[in-house]
Amino acid sequence: MYSAEHNGNSDRSGHWEAQLRKGCLEMAILASLWHSRLYGLEVLRALSEKSQLEIAEGTLYPILSRLKAEGLLQSEWVEAEAGHPRKYYWLTPAGRRRAREMAVAWSEFSTNLSALMLPILGVKQR
């Protein structure tokens, strides 16, 4: 996400984009684990590369912890052959179900909202 601060807007202007993302992060993190288990920083990198979604570490770990507490993720410590021990996470069956539900809800929600934004983008409507 580009910074909006260069616009010289009011002191709130830098914050509205963050609000756009709130609420989507759990879903995005679950989605990042759809294909394979990953450790924390791999999740960060996956999200950054696949969807330009930048999450801070301080944000990520509480979310992972919350999802685990809710039974949507499982985790285990793995001693690396070289380097640091890592905590790997993967989706539980309940986690896969949740991810699907969220994907469906997101698809509908985002389609509806995007239709609302079309006139503003100057896109022709049918």
Added chain:
Amino acid sequence: MYSAEHNGNSDRSGHWEAQLRKGCLEMAILASLWHSRLYGLEVLRALSEKSQLEIAEGTLYPILSRLKAEGLLQSEWVEAEAGHPRKYYWLTPAGRRRAREMAVAWSEFSTNLSALMLPILGVKQR
């Protein structure tokens, strides 16, 4: 939005959809005013009809108030020929600029996130 409570999930399950919407409401409300000024309950109806977005009154008015305080909206009381006085809102030039910025950011954000959700929906990727 359909209710997720019929799934019999944990007590948090009914709340994640609400979180998906948070952060999008300011943008949606600004967008609802793109073409013409509206009074409060017209905004509600416009959002419900155009994008199936249901916002409670208790949510709408603080947002309208906030956007006005930020200089993005203007408002005035109008005595109706029949019925109740209504408070009409419309976008200021700064409001139109913000709406455009948000529309652009949303377009990019939602496209990226949707791409992340495609595998879960079982949609083929190129």
Added chain:
DNA sequence: CCGAATACATTGTAATGCTATGTATTGTGC
């Protein structure tokens, strides 16, 4: 041994809806 890099974790704070509730005005029926 020390500093850097990597990996994970925590907490106070700010922001934003949700829920419940309340105020005010107009219209209708009795």
Added chain:
DNA sequence: GCACAATACATAGCATTACAATGTATTCGG
């Protein structure tokens, strides 16, 4: 005229969720 319903707007306590700042722990390299 009065009571109630409908309409319209408003508010505040609470729950939730990131963000930012900070900290702990481990490994590696000089």
